[in-house]
Amino acid sequence: MTITVAGVKKEVKDDLTVAQLIIDENVETPMYVTVSINDEFIASGTFETTVLKDGDNVEFLYFMGGGC
Amino acid sequence: MAFSNEQLERYSRHIILKEIGAKGQKKLLNAKVLIIGAGGLGAPVAMYLAAAGVGTIGIADADEVDLSNLQRQIIHATKDVGKPKVLSAKETMNEMNPDVTVNTYHTFVTSENIRKLIRDYDFIIDGTDNFPAKFLINDACVMEKKPFSHAGIIRFKGQLMTYVPGQGPCYRCVFKNPPPKDAVPTCKQAGVVGAMGGVIGSLQAMEAIKFIVGQGELLTGNLLTYDALKMDFRKIKLPHNTDNCPVCGKNPTITELIDYEQAECDGAL
Numbered sequence: 522m523t524i525t526v527a528g529v530k531k532e533v534k535d536d537l538t539v540a541q542l543i544i545d546e547n548v549e550t551p552m553y554v555t556v557s558i559n560d561e562f563i564a565s566g567t568f569e570t571t572v573l574k575d576g577d578n579v580e581f582l583y584f585m586g587g588g589c
Numbered sequence: 590m591a592f593s594n595e596q597l598e599r600y601s602r603h604i605i606l607k608e609i610g611a612k613g614q615k616k617l618l619n620a621k622v623l624i625i626g627a628g629g630l631g632a633p634v635a636m637y638l639a640a641a642g643v644g645t646i647g648i649a650d651a652d653e654v655d656l657s658n659l660q661r662q663i664i665h666a667t668k669d670v671g672k673p674k675v676l677s678a679k680e681t682m683n684e685m686n687p688d689v690t691v692n693t694y695h696t697f698v699t700s701e702n703i704r705k706l707i708r709d710y711d712f713i714i715d716g717t718d719n720f721p722a723k724f725l726i727n728d729a730c731v732m733e734k735k736p737f738s739h740a741g742i743i744r745f746k747g748q749l750m751t752y753v754p755g756q757g758p759c760y761r762c763v764f765k766n767p768p769p770k771d772a773v774p775t776c777k778q779a780g781v782v783g784a785m786g787g788v789i790g791s792l793q794a795m796e797a798i799k800f801i802v803g804q805g806e807l808l809t810g811n812l813l814t815y816d817a818l819k820m821d822f823r824k825i826k827l828p829h830n831t832d833n834c835p836v837c838g839k840n841p842t843i844t845e846l847i848d849y850e851q852a853e854c855d856g857a858l
Contacts, residue, residue: 527823528823550768550772550773552768552772553768553772553773555763555764555765557827557828560826560828560829561828561830562762562763562828565765580825582763582764582812582825582827583748584720584741584764584768584773585741585742585743585746585747585748586718586719586720586723586741586743586773586775587629587718587741587742587743587775587776587779587781588626588628588629588630588631588715588716588717588718588740588741588742588776588786589626589628589629589658589718589775589776589777589781
């Protein structure tokens, strides 16, 4: 199936979970990333059980604390 | 209020813009913006807003200028090392534009002082360098119904979003709670390119100016991310349903401000 991750279309295997995608994408600080799929936030406790569907649009939103 | 000849000349490049004009310039001169943090982000914001003729600019920071700040905090100079940042910033802004009244707050923002501090201002700039302050500013702005610009910078990356009461998600909608101390690196630990403050801080100044003159589209409901190494700007649409947010949602559970533990950082505010 095809999904869009951070604006880039990708071919991925069916039944991919958000947790696995986080690993595959080498997400920095995976414990503290915010994930949205198709304009909905995904609760951080449900990454293991959230299965992606064909056509999903996934965004990773990262903490950025600096300003100093 | 009529413009003096000097003001007509000083602001001529604004006045000629159809989106600003004399009317918009008057709005800028009557506007009050509070900048929290006189560092990498706060420096360019303060300088561009002062140059633009924002009539009242508040600046809050508890720190003194350190030599290691000067690689990016361009409002301060070598002669200012050791001086309170708010004082150094005020001197630079006064030299740039005598039209601007600068209010200085040589203090950390806390749950005790922030609501009173922001109440007098039209727009707030988050130029802080730590998550406890970023969440505090967000929650206080939601409670006081104040618009603000969030930004963060680290290494070669930056991010930006604008909150306007009633128009889409707040910072806490997106990021829920501060990460534990030291879980996410700070600039001091990870480094930051000085020009990153210039890029992202200038965008914050631009959001404040657009808000004041009432032109264009603000970065509400979106997170802008910038990756300098890839030279890539992305405007990421944020979920618009804020009903369940603990602070700006329908049934808020956070009704009092929270002082989270301060992370160690170079001049934490």
